[in-house]
Amino acid sequence: MPSKQRVFWIDFAKAIGIFLVVLGHTELPEFLNRAIYAFHMPFFFFLGGLTFKTPNEEFSKFLKKKTQTYLVPYFSFAFLSYFFWFFVGRKFGADALLNISPYHPLIGIFYGVNYNHYLIMNAVLWFLPCYFCVQLLAYFVLKRSLKVQWLLTLIMAGAGIILANISNDEMLFRLPFSLDSAFLGLSFFVLAFHSKCLFSKEIKCAFIKGVLLFSLGTLISIFSERADMATMIVKEPLSFYLSAILCIYGLCLMVCKIPQNRFIEFLGKNTLPIFTTHLIVGSLLKGVLSFGLKVDLSVFQNAVFANLIFSIVSIALIIPFCIFCRRYLPWLIGQRK
Numbered sequence: 001m002p003s004k005q006r007v008f009w010i011d012f013a014k015a016i017g018i019f020l021v022v023l024g025h026t027e028l029p030e031f032l033n034r035a036i037y038a039f040h041m042p043f044f045f046f047l048g049g050l051t052f053k054t055p056n057e058e059f060s061k062f063l064k065k066k067t068q069t070y071l072v073p074y075f076s077f078a079f080l081s082y083f084f085w086f087f088v089g090r091k092f093g094a095d096a097l098l099n100i101s102p103y104h105p106l107i108g109i110f111y112g113v114n115y116n117h118y119l120i121m122n123a124v125l126w127f128l129p130c131y132f133c134v135q136l137l138a139y140f141v142l143k144r145s146l147k148v149q150w151l152l153t154l155i156m157a158g159a160g161i162i163l164a165n166i167s168n169d170e171m172l173f174r175l176p177f178s179l180d181s182a183f184l185g186l187s188f189f190v191l192a193f194h195s196k197c198l199f200s201k202e203i204k205c206a207f208i209k210g211v212l213l214f215s216l217g218t219l220i221s222i223f224s225e226r227a228d229m230a231t232m233i234v235k236e237p238l239s240f241y242l243s244a245i246l247c248i249y250g251l252c253l254m255v256c257k258i259p260q261n262r263f264i265e266f267l268g269k270n271t272l273p274i275f276t277t278h279l280i281v282g283s284l285l286k287g288v289l290s291f292g293l294k295v296d297l298s299v300f301q302n303a304v305f306a307n308l309i310f311s312i313v314s315i316a317l318i319i320p321f322c323i324f325c326r327r328y329l330p331w332l333i334g335q336r337k
Contacts, residue, residue, distance in 0.1 A: 009199075009256045010047055011268025016251065017043045018271040021124070022278045022314055026307035027300045031222050038221030038240070039247035041127065041229045044271075045134060045185040046248050049192025050199075052135075054142050066135045069334040074128035076332050077276040078109040078121070084280055085121035092287070095120065112177040114230040122279055126230050130178035134185045141186070142193060153190045160184040164232040174232065181229050188244070195249075199256050210253030217246030267315070270322040272333045274315060282314050 017040060024036040055062050082105055089095050090102075100117055108118025112129035119125050141152050160183030163175070174180055203209070221227075224239035234240050267274070289295040300306050325333045 008260050008265055009252075009258055010050060011265045012255050012258050012261070013043070013047055013252060013268070014271045015264045015267035016255065017047065018267065018274050019311065019315065021275060022282075023307060023311045025124075025279060025282065026310055027302065028304060028307055029302045032304065034224075034226045035218045035221045037226060037228050038224070039217065039244040039251075042185070042188045042244040043248050043251070044127070045131070045188040046192040046252075048131065048134070049138070049189035050196060052138060052142070052189070052193055055139055059139065062139055063136070066132055068331070068336075070128050070132040070135070072331060073272060073276065073334045074112070074125060074132070075109065077128075078119075078125055081122035081125065081276075081280060082106065082109065089121060089280075089283065093283070111174075113174040114178070115174045115232075122276065123230070124275060124279060126178045126181070127275070130181045130185060133177050133179050133182035134189050137182060137186050138189055138193070141190065149190060153187050156183040157187040160232075161234055161237045164234040178230075180232055184229060184234070187241075188248070191245070199252060203253065203256075206253045206257060210250045210255075212250070213246045213253065214250030217243045217248075217250060220246065266322075270319075270326070270333075273322045273325050274318050277318055277321060278314055281317050282310070285310070285314060285317065 020036050020040045020043075024033060024040055028036070085095070085105065086102055090098075090100065098117065098120070100120060105118060105121050108120070111118050112126060113119070114123050114126040137156070141149055144152065160180055163180040163183070220239055221243040224243065225233075225235040227234055227236070227240040227244075286297060290297055300310060322333075326335065330336060
C-alpha cells in the first residue's frame with residue numbers, strides 16, 4: 001500500500017474513533033453506549049501500533065520524545081482543566097453535589113487515573129499517561145524475539161485483567177499513570193504492530209468483510225457486560241477482547257480503501273485537542289442551551305439523533321482551537337514546529 005494512502009486511512013480511522021469518543025460521552029441508549037465502549041479506546045491503542053516503528057535510538061532519547069508528545073500535553077491540559085473546574089465546573093451540575101476538596105484533583109493530576117474523582121476536572125485525560133506507558137512498554141517488548149514479545153504481552157494482559165477485577169471488586173487503588181490500563185492496551189498495540197502486512201495487501205470484498213466483522217463484534221458487545229478501559233471494568237475478558245478485535249479489524253477493513261478527504265484527514269490529525277477538550281466544550285455548550293436558550297436537557301436522555309447533533313456541534317466548536325494550536329502552540333498538542 002502506498003504510504004500516502006496508508007497514512008490517510010489511518011487518519012480517517014482516527015477521525016471515526018474520536019467521533020465515537022465524543023458520542024460515547026453523551027446520553028445514548030445503554031446498548032449503544034456499551035457497543036461504543038467495547039472497542040473505541042482499544043481502537044486508539046491499535047492504531048498506535050500500526051504506525052509504531054521499532055526504535056533504534058537510545059531509551060533516553062525515546063523517553064524525551066514521548067514525554068514531549070504525551071506528557072507535556074497531559075500536564076498542560078490537566079492544569080488548564082483544573083483551573084476551569086476550580087472556578088467554574090465545581091459550582092454547577094453533579095460536581096457541585098460532590099463537595100470534593102480542591103486538593104484532591106491536584107493530587108490526581110500526578111496520579112493520572114480515572115478513579116475516585118481524581119481526574120474529575122477532565123476524566124478523559126487518563127488516556128495520555130496510559131498511552132505514554134504503552135509506548136514505553138512497547139519499546140522494550142517489541143525489541144525481543146517474536147515468542148518473547150507475545151509471552152510478555154500475554155503476561156501483562158493477564159496482569160491487567162487480574163488488576164481490573166481486584167480493583168473493581170475490592171475498590172483498591174489503581175496503578176499510577178493508569179499503568180494497569182496500559183497492560184491491557186499493550187495487547188492491542190502489539191497485535192496491530194504485527195498486523196501491518198494485513199492492510200498492505202489487496203483484500204477482496206474488504207468493505208463487506210469489514211461490515212460483517214464489525215456487526216459480529218457489536219452484537220457480542222451488546223449481549224456482554226459493559227467494558228471500560230478507563231475505569232478498568234473488564235468483567236468478561238473473553239467477550240471484551242473478542243468484540244474489540246472484531247470491531248477494530250472490521251472498521252479498519254471498511255476504511256482502508258476510502259478515498260482521501262481533507263476535512264476527515266484534518267480531524268484525524270487533531271484527535272488530541274478534540275479528545276482533551278470535548279468534555280469541557282460539551283459542558284459549556286449544555287450551559288448555553290440550559291441557561292441561555294432555556295432548553296430542557298432531558299431531550300438528550302437516550303436520544304440518538306439529538307446526541308449525534310450535539311457531538312457534531314461540539315467537535316465543530318473545537319476546530320478553531322485545533323487550528324490555533326497547530327499554528328501557534330504546537331507543543332501543547334505534542335507537536336513540533
